[in-house]
Amino acid sequence: MIDKRVASLEAAVSGIVDGATIMIGGFAAAGSPVELIHALIDQGSTNLIIVNNNTGSGHIGMAALIENDRVKKIITSYPRTANSVVFPEYYKDGKIELEIVPQGTLAERIRAGGAGIPAFYTPTAVGTPLGEGKEVRSFDGKEYILEYGITADFALIKCKTSDRYGNLLFDKTGRNFGPIMAMAAKTTCAQTSEMVELGEIDPEHVVTPGIFVNRVVTVPKPVHESVYIEQGRVYP
Amino acid sequence: MKNQDETIGWSRTEMAWRAAQDIPDSTYVNLGVGMPVMVAQYIPKDREVIYHTENGLLGMGPVPPKESIDLELINAGNEPVTALPGSCYFHQGDSFAMIRGGHIDICVLGAMQVAENGDLANWSTGVPGTVPSVGGAMDLVAGVKRIFVITQHCTKFKEPKLLQECSYPLTGKKVVSRVYTDLAVIDVIDKGFKLVELAPGITFDYVQSKTGATIHQ
Numbered sequence: 001m002i003d004k005r006v007a008s009l010e011a012a013v014s015g016i017v018d019g020a021t022i023m024i025g026g027f028a029a030a031g032s033p034v035e036l037i038h039a040l041i042d043q044g045s046t047n048l049i050i051v052n053n054n055t056g057s058g059h060i061g062m063a064a065l066i067e068n069d070r071v072k073k074i075i076t077s078y079p080r081t082a083n084s085v086v087f088p089e090y091y092k093d094g095k096i097e098l099e100i101v102p103q104g105t106l107a108e109r110i111r112a113g114g115a116g117i118p119a120f121y122t123p124t125a126v127g128t129p130l131g132e133g134k135e136v137r138s139f140d141g142k143e144y145i146l147e148y149g150i151t152a153d154f155a156l157i158k159c160k161t162s163d164r165y166g167n168l169l170f171d172k173t174g175r176n177f178g179p180i181m182a183m184a185a186k187t188t189c190a191q192t193s194e195m196v197e198l199g200e201i202d203p204e205h206v207v208t209p210g211i212f213v214n215r216v217v218t219v220p221k222p223v224h225e226s227v228y229i230e231q232g233r234v235y236p
Numbered sequence: 237m238k239n240q241d242e243t244i245g246w247s248r249t250e251m252a253w254r255a256a257q258d259i260p261d262s263t264y265v266n267l268g269v270g271m272p273v274m275v276a277q278y279i280p281k282d283r284e285v286i287y288h289t290e291n292g293l294l295g296m297g298p299v300p301p302k303e304s305i306d307l308e309l310i311n312a313g314n315e316p317v318t319a320l321p322g323s324c325y326f327h328q329g330d331s332f333a334m335i336r337g338g339h340i341d342i343c344v345l346g347a348m349q350v351a352e353n354g355d356l357a358n359w360s361t362g363v364p365g366t367v368p369s370v371g372g373a374m375d376l377v378a379g380v381k382r383i384f385v386i387t388q389h390c391t392k393f394k395e396p397k398l399l400q401e402c403s404y405p406l407t408g409k410k411v412v413s414r415v416y417t418d419l420a421v422i423d424v425i426d427k428g429f430k431l432v433e434l435a436p437g438i439t440f441d442y443v444q445s446k447t448g449a450t451i452h453q
Contacts, residue, residue, distance in 0.1 A: 027291040027310075029314075030308050031308065079367050079368075080367040081314065082314070101370075102371075103328070104335055104372055106328075107327075107329050108336075111329035123379065124336065124374045125378070128374060128405060128406045128408065128409075129362075129405045129406075172308045173293050176291055177327070180327055
């Protein structure tokens with residue numbers, strides 16, 4: 001029997017080891033798997049390489065992971081957001097490595113990693129500092145740079161609906177990096193607001209096919225990152 | 237005493253209105269954070285324009301009233317938005333396929349500097365110690381069919397933003413089609429900047445004096 005449901009957040013993040021590469025979904029606060037990130041902090045692994053579009057807000061979620069000294073390096077497109085207070089201090093003090101990647105290149109590197117494509121040429125960042133030192137090749141007279149796919153040991157993502165096969169539906173713009181990160185990680189852990197029976201999700205509507213998902217934990221009422229921010233919450 | 241320079245030419249809303257007049261009917265448009273998003277308010281009512289926001293929505297509508305804000309429905313500037321009838325959500329791979337694949341017709345962006353060959357700098361001053369943040373800007377300029385820039389003609393330190401060459405790190409090379417400033421509308425053509433239109437009460441010589449490259453008439 002195939003059953004990807006796990007009983008707890010603790011079980012969802014078990015087996016993550018020090019030095020692991022972890023993709024974490026979310027664009028700003030939308031789609032951020034806050035409960036899974038907090039479970040990762042509780043779990044204790046460190047020296048992590050994190051792939052996330054931002055660097056977290058306030059002192060919870062992604063930002064708390066950094067503030068608890070778990071992150072060695074972050075691969076991101078936009079670390080400088082309004083509520084990002086932890087990352088800039090860590091960066092200034094040289095306590096975290098930063099790899100800055102254009103958002104679309106980040107997305108395509110993740111998608112390629114998940115699709116078995118080791119590298120690809122893209123027009124993005126040609127002639128800019130983020131293209132420097134990269135292999136350039138011309139196609140039909142236009143220049144492109146070589147970028148490499150990214151894979152990860154784990155992905156932590158947030159969705160709205162799942163069945164026990166791990167077929168997923170997302171919540172509006174909270175979808176963002178979830179589906180492609182699910183493809184690119186050896187073990188993808190999704191937190192879902194609701195778990196439904198097989199067949200309840202119309203096959204035409206499935207966004208992420210269950211084959212890309214390994215563990216699903218139900219978090220019926222996830223707390224949105226911005227609610228914690230308003231409360232001034234610090235994790236743990 | 238208030239500097240006279242601050243009170244002449246187009247206001248921010250007039251700049252947004254002027255740019256909006258150049259967005260044709262039946263186009264897919266991406267608007268950058270800040271002044272560019274104001275452009276949507278001034279599109280003539282007889283035109284249908286679909287707004288793309290790169291975090292994963294086509295058919296973006298205006299900011300909702302506070303009571304109907306949905307925290308999972310935001311734009312690329314992290315502001316609450318709405319999804320209009322006919323809209324759709326998609327993941328980041330698809331969103332940037334739309335951008336890089338040339339499916340978006342127009343992108344309106346802000347700028348720190350624009351060069352006469354169309355080079356754009358709008359993501360970093362390159363000052364050591366600052367946290368560099370690029371987001372989707374480099375993908376947008378590399379892939380969208382036409383790049384409009386909307387910006388004040390000069391910096392707050394009265395330095396020209398339209399130059400022979402950008403001194404800040406580039407976002408993209410030869411990417412800008414047209415620039416809307418408080419003083420003029422200026423195209424980027426093969427030989428450099430070309431004047432399209434002057435703001436009311438502004439002379440060509442004045443615009444030229446505030447520009448770091450030749451403007452062709």
